[in-house]
Amino acid sequence: MTDRRQFRDLASPAEARDAIESLDLSPDDETVPLDEARGRVLAERIDATLDVPGFDxxxxxxxxxxxxxxxxxxxxxxxxxxxxxxxxxxxxxxxxxxxxxxxxxxxxxxxxxxxxxxxxxxxxxxxxxxxxxxxxxxxxxxxxVAGADVAAGSRALGPGTLLTPREIGLLSALGIDAVPVRGTPTVGIVSTGDELVRPGDDLNSDAGQIYDVNSYTIAAGVEEAGGEAVLYPHAGDDYDEMERLLVEAADECDLVLSSGSTSASAVDVIYRVIEEEGELLLHGVSVKPGKPMLVGRLGEARDASHSAYIGLPGYPVSALTIFRTFVAPAIRSAAGLPAPQTATVEGTMAVQERYSEGRTRLMPVGLVDDGAGETLVYPVDKGSGATTSLVEADGVVEVDADTEYLAEGETVTVQLFSPDVRAPTLFGVGEDDPALSRLIDHVERPRYLDVGSRQGRRRLRDGVPDVAVVSGPSDREVDAVDLGGWTREWGLIVPAGNPDDIEGLADLVDRDLRFINRAMDSGLRASLDAALDDVAADRDADRRDLTDAIDGYGLTVKGFESPARKVLAGDAAAGLGLRATADALDCEFVSLGTESVRVLANPERTDKPGVESLRSVLDTHLDDTVASLAGFDA
Amino acid sequence: MTDRRQFRDLASPAEARDAIESLDLSPDDETVPLDEARGRVLAERIDATLDVPGFDxxxxxxxxxxxxxxxxxxxxxxxxxxxxxxxxxxxxxxxxxxxxxxxxxxxxxxxxxxxxxxxxxxxxxxxxxxxxxxxxxxxxxxxxVAGADVAAGSRALGPGTLLTPREIGLLSALGIDAVPVRGTPTVGIVSTGDELVRPGDDLNSDAGQIYDVNSYTIAAGVEEAGGEAVLYPHAGDDYDEMERLLVEAADECDLVLSSGSTSASAVDVIYRVIEEEGELLLHGVSVKPGKPMLVGRLGEARDASHSAYIGLPGYPVSALTIFRTFVAPAIRSAAGLPAPQTATVEGTMAVQERYSEGRTRLMPVGLVDDGAGETLVYPVDKGSGATTSLVEADGVVEVDADTEYLAEGETVTVQLFSPDVRAPTLFGVGEDDPALSRLIDHVERPRYLDVGSRQGRRRLRDGVPDVAVVSGPSDREVDAVDLGGWTREWGLIVPAGNPDDIEGLADLVDRDLRFINRAMDSGLRASLDAALDDVAADRDADRRDLTDAIDGYGLTVKGFESPARKVLAGDAAAGLGLRATADALDCEFVSLGTESVRVLANPERTDKPGVESLRSVLDTHLDDTVASLAGFDA
The missing domain is CATH 2.170.190.11 (Molybdopterin biosynthesis moea protein, domain 3.)
Known part of the structure; x- marks a missing residue:
């Protein structure tokens, strides 16, 4: 733990942009056949060498x-x-x-x-x-008459012109079948970290392995920005291996990106490789997330070709945010491409957001169309380690280091993660439910966050989502339009054959059986607690006495299937869950009751097309959907 | 000329859309590796099969x-x-x-x-x-904790999700290295017409050959819409060849597009092939341009796979307009892709435009940014045969059949030719000049229309362009800000060695020499006419008497190089032109004087970035540019 570098003198975002601009990552121009020229950028002016038409x-x-x-x-x-x-x-x-x-x-x-x-x-x-x-x-x-359309000698297209179908049409008319275009920058991606495994390979979770998220994400970002991504084999945290891979990539690419490692020791190794094999221009940027960003050149120490180098943070959301903010513009510029038209959208803050950390913040946000033409913007903060923020956020809002808060209703500019990103048609929050996840397959571009019924009610009351899906008892009333719902049977999921002969909650309280619970926000948990209240009343006891007696009452897991999976893995004797889940995973089920699941709409959004669409999906698909799930009823 | 089909019962645009919707051009779903999945659309819902992270x-x-x-x-x-x-x-x-x-x-x-x-x-x-x-x-x-990010069993991504970098990140985190996606529709393009030659091949203008514009233009449009274009060899107007090619394409593709021929007889041949080899659903749509559009199915008569068929008009602008309006949405829908976000822009009409033809009109328009946040829209009508309208127009405005006129200042929606199209940064009109065409190479995304000095002054006065570039004498004053200019030496371009010993205008008047003139709108022509006035005054004659005596005074050509090229081709003894052109094309030059070229800015647009950019280009590049051109001076 000694000798760890600290990023004490952080560069400003503007200094980071300057450092990146000082790098040369432009490839040579090249000539491509006309039928491969779409999306490329002309390297030279094209003058007409013939009259069009060539005759009267x-x-x-x-x-x-x-x-x-x-x-x-x-x-x-x-x-x-x-x-x-x-x-x-x-x-x-x-x-x-x-x-x-x-x-x-x-x-x-x-x-x-x-x-x-x-x-x-x-x-x-x-x-x-x-x-x-x-x-x-x-x-x-x-x-x-001859030349009336295009006269020989006239300027047809200027350098820097992006070739869309219409430019390709004019080039065809001039008989040109190959065009000089700006080269495509090649971007090598070296992912680092001993814990990373390529998607598709087997994962050993006990050894702390995780799938490599950044390589493919950043590769897709590189291609979206007009570059060509080259994936290198994943490097562990070993100095020699990292050096060999980075130098190889520098030799073959215009820009090398390293990414993947979140641990400071791995960053230290890269740092040393860059200092010895190239030149480090900048380490650490005063921006959240992204502090550990590196900028430099690689391969200059050797008598070989060299390349620009940028080190991205390890967490996927941080990596994509830093890539989008600092790296993608450099790749586009090297390719000669203009910034995409839909890279940003304007919106208004749906909630107040406080901040004061003295660093520029690239705040991940989601977008909601409020149904009245306004785009609402809400912060998504799940911690940078969460990959789900990748799809739960649509882009980032850049907040100045000296801004203390963004007020509700304030206009902000959102830098989208990709030009193709747009607000979902329907934004729902609430209970995790297998019927719901099938039903929204019929809605175009929905977003649904399973934050649980309690959070669902709270967020609906705050006016951000279009709908909340809730189940279980609650003492919180919320002003909403009920779009419909279904019931589901809940209880204890136990191994096939019910080896412990569990018959109900009393077994968990009275016997030494490991149980897996769901979190407080879950509607299922509220149903369980209500059932425990009944048991406590029967016994003239306090609920707390019962829960203290249940081994694992405090062990909560996230998804509705998670307790069943723990039971299947032999980690517990019983888990809280649905009959449908027990059925799907071939477990046995001890029924404790049914609960009602309701789809509640924001009263101001009932006319929004996405909400209308969900309403009609409930009309047309609910019966089939619940019929396919054990213990469900319309 | 007998038996030619007339399109008397034209379908409405809505009927055409319905006919196209009734075609099936969706390919089968397929599985692609994750690193090739960007831009594709998920065919199925993806549920998480593991917890992320898989451990605490x-x-x-x-x-x-x-x-x-x-x-x-x-x-x-x-x-x-x-x-x-x-x-x-x-x-x-x-x-x-x-x-x-x-x-x-x-x-x-x-x-x-x-x-x-x-x-x-x-x-x-x-x-x-x-x-x-x-x-x-x-x-x-x-x-x-394990599963805190993604819980096993939860819905990760829905069917129909467009895969951008962030979705690819989530799929990576789930360890998925291959994804089920919607197939890419293959679109065969058969260009027809005896006169067409592929770009890159030799052209025989005497035999009326022209380059095939539609094949590559439409292929680029197909790929932009998410399809895969397959170019077939160009078919002549022969029935058997056309039948063989269309049936082959139908066998191999989901959709076949024919395009290229503008002559009614070639359309007749295609019409017969479709009727015999498939089914014609619709012929002729009440839309301008695009009347001769065909919709049908191909290959059904044979015991082979068949495909959808759409016949596009022959003129490139018509073909691209009909493609963009009717065909691209069908390809996108077959690929599962949403309409691009930037497919349309709102603008206000810069001029009044009258229309009344009883057909829906897809009016080609150009866009100008007025420098104050407004997008101005002006009609571009060069006749459907002109390929230059492809790059001079940015999209089309759909005008209802019963709309008699669009008022100046009226808000219209422009359907862009491509999502990447945007208004030029600088919109200039006026004189065709070699110094100017080099100077605007330094401006990013300019548009310059060489409509001549007279038209340039008129359009600047009407307030549409940002700048007009004018030369030669004029009695029309225009309110403008002069950004600078240069002079150019003009005169007669004659063959090398000046075989006819031409010394000046008197030779053209008094001797039997074929001359090639420029059009009335050209500043050079105004300079010539002023010089002829001087000769007439010297001789105490009327200018008309002199011009009647010049063989070819009425023969005008479009570009500033065109007269010189006619001289080079042996078609004339002398042409009106610049010393720089004579120099560049190795002709001899008989000087008649110099004229001033001025760059005049719209007084309301001097702060517009594109105009500022041109002003600074004049500061920095004018001296070098004129120094490289014979007879030019700053």
Whole structure:
């Protein structure tokens, strides 16, 4: 624990941006085929080298004529011309139009010699003597002259132009099949930390292993920013291995990102590698989260190509936030890409948020559409170790170091995690329930946070969510519109065969059986406590006496399936849960009753499309859904 | 010309959308590796199958303790515990914490048996007797319990979720390395028309050949909409070839688009193929442009797989407009993708626009930022044959069939050609000039339309563009801020060696020499006419007499290089142009004078960033630019 570096002199966010701007991560320009050019950025100006069209062309189907021959013609008194031939698109005319004659011509065909106008077919008739022309035309009518669209020598597209379908259309018209574009920055990602395992591999939780979240998350972010991500094998905290991987990545990439390790010792190892194999420009930024960010260059000490280097924090939300705020703009700029249009949205704070830590804060927030055109913004603070904040937050609000609080109703700018992120159509909170999670599959882009029934009621009262789903007894009344609900059977989940012969709560109180409970916010827990009150009343005892006697009453777990999984794993004799869960996981079930689950809507949001959608899903899918779950009833 | 089908009973746009919705172009779901999942859409709900974290973990670096041992400890009066071991992240603890002891622990490491809290390292010191703990902690402090982030069995992501970096992060945390996603619709593109040549191949303009614009444009649009484009070899107007290609494409793709041909006879051929090889649901839509759109199914007549079919109009702007309006939404929907957020922008009409044709109109428009936060919208109508409207327009405004006009200042919704499209930073109009086209290379995302000096003055007066660039004499005054300018030497461009010994304008008047002029809007043309006035005055003649005597005075071409190119091609003895052009194209030059080119800014837009940028480019790059061009001077 000695010799650990402390980040005492933290750089400001502006200094961090300057340090990153001083890095060179621009790749060389390259030439790509036109059919792979979409989304790329022109490296050079493109001038037209030919006229478009390259010849005088008919702009309608009809007859090529000498305009002078049509003077005076009209519907009633047509001029009849002698048809001397036909000109098709894509063919060289083999006919000349002389006085008193015409040639049939297709749209886009070359004007035959002698002709100076086209009469559209709708104004003509075939008659015995030839072609009756029923209108008079002027020279140039229905003819597009050579170069009228694009003149040879003119500036077609400027350097730095983002190539969308329309630019690709103009380049096609100019006959260009390969275009000089800005190169794609290659970004190497080295994840570090002895505890990390690649998704798909087996995990040993007893040895503290966790899946590597940052590698794929940041790789996706790199590609969204216009870079090409290169994933390197995961490095442990060993100096030599880390050095070998970082130098290899520096040799092959324009930018190397390290990420993954949350422990200070691993950060120390990286720090030493950068100092010895390159140059460290900055360590530590006065921003929360993200303090341990590193900026530097790598590979300069060796006689090889080198690259820019940025070290990201280890926690996924911190890593993605720092990536989005500091790194993605640098990658976009190296690729020549403009900032995406939807990178930010404006919203109003749904609640007051206090803060005073003397560092710029990148506060993770969620978005709610209030149904009246306003976007509400609420802080999501689950601690940086939680990966679920990745999907529960939509972006960050940058709060100045000297801002003490954001007031409710204050306008803030949210930097979205990705340009594609948008507010969910429905924002629900409350009880964790298997019927609910199936029902919201039918709603487009919902967000549901299983914070429990008690928290659900509290948050609905505060006016942030659209709906709260609650179960179990409560003495808290909330002003809401009841959209419907169902009942579910709850009780004790025990191993198959019920080896301990558990018959009810009395067994937990009176015998030495390990129990797994749910947290206070859960509606199931409220039902359990009410049932314990009944037992206590029967025994003329205090509930506290009973709960003290239950081994594990204070051991609470998060999800509705979690107690059953503990029972399955042999860690407990009984767990609080639903008959449906016991059924799904092949456990035995000791019923203790049923409780009602209600879907309560924010009274001001009942017209919001997402709420309407949930209401109609309840109408159409509730019966099927509860029928598929044991112990559920509509 | 007989038997040509006319589209008399046009479907409404709503009927066209219904017909397209009735087609099935959804591919099968598929499974992709996580590192290729960005931008894809989940086909199924993903439930967590494990707890995250999978064990109780330390959330800081520090010491794992029994909380009870720390009660009463503070800065002044620490408790000293005996360190019995160390637990690293990614390792199974080999130590138990008993009363009076502690274990060093890294962030993310497994809590050792016996410990129930972590004291952060900053609140500890190593002392001779052990580890001094300078704070008291409660059970659970700085510990993240198993499943606290994600509980096994909980709903992680719903079906239909678009996978951005944050969702990929959550999937990583769950150890998922392959995800079930909606398939990517494959869209075959068959371009038709005898006159089309693929970009990159040689073009025979005399035979009326043009480059195929639609294939690559629509392919890029397909990919932008989330489909996979498959380009088929270009088909001529021959029935058998078209049938073979369309059936092959139907066999291999979910949707076949035909495009490219503007001639009614080619459309007839496709029409017959669809009727014989599939089913035609709709022909002709009451929308401008896009009347000849076809909707149907292909390949059903054969015992093979079949596909949806949509026939696009032949003109590129029409094709892209119809694609964007009717086809892209169907591809997105088949891919499960939501409509892009930036698909539309609101703006106000910069001018009045009249219309009454009884068809829904998809009016191509350009966008201008007025510098005061408003987006101005102006119609771009160059005729559907012009490919330049692709880049001069930014999108379309849908105007109802019964709307007679859009008023100036009216709010309209613009459907952008692509989500990445945005208003240019600088919108300039006016004279075609080689110095200008180099200077604006230094401005980010400019748009410049070379409509000539006369049109430039007119449009600046109407208040739409930010700047007009004008040259030559004019009797039209315009209220503007002069940002600067340069002079350019103009005259007659003649073949190398000046074979006709042309010395000035008198040669054109008095001798039989073919001349190529510029159009009336050009500043160069105004300078020429002023010089002809001088010759006329010298001869005591009328200018008209002189111009009648010049062979080709009425033959005007578009670009400033175009006359020189005609001279080079042997089509004329002399062309109106600049010394710089003669120089660049190795022609000889007969000087007739110099004219001043001025950059005039809209007085209300001088603070607009794009105008500021142009002003500073004039400061920094004008001298270098004119020095590189013969006959130019600052």
């Amino acid at each position: 062309r008919a702009s309608v189907d009809g007859y090529a004529v000498r305009a002078a021959d049509t003077f005076g013609a009209d519907e009633a008194d047509p001029v009849v011309l002698d048809q001397v031939g036909t000109v098709h698109a894509g063919a060289e005319p083999d006919v000349e139009v002389t006085e008193g004659t015409c040639a049939e011509i297709s749209t886009g065909a070359v004007m035959p010699p002698g002709a100076d106008a086209v009469v559209m077919v709708e104004r003509t008739d075939e008659v015995d003597a030839g072609i009756a022309i029923r209108t008079s035309v002027a020279p140039g009518d229905r003819v597009m | 973990r330390a959330s800081v670096d520090g010491y794992a303790v029994r909380a009870a041992d720390t009660f009463g400890a503070d800065e002044a009066d620490p408790v000293v515990l005996d360190q019995v071991g160390t637990v690293h992240a990614g390792a199974e603890p080999d130590v138990e914490v008993t009363e009076g002891t502690c274990a060093e622990i890294s962030t993310g490491a497994v809590m050792p048996p016996g410990a129930d809290a972590v004291v952060m390292v900053e609140r500890t010191d190593e002392v001779d007797a052990g580890i001094a703990i300078r704070t008291s902690v409660a059970p659970g402090d700085r510990v993240m």
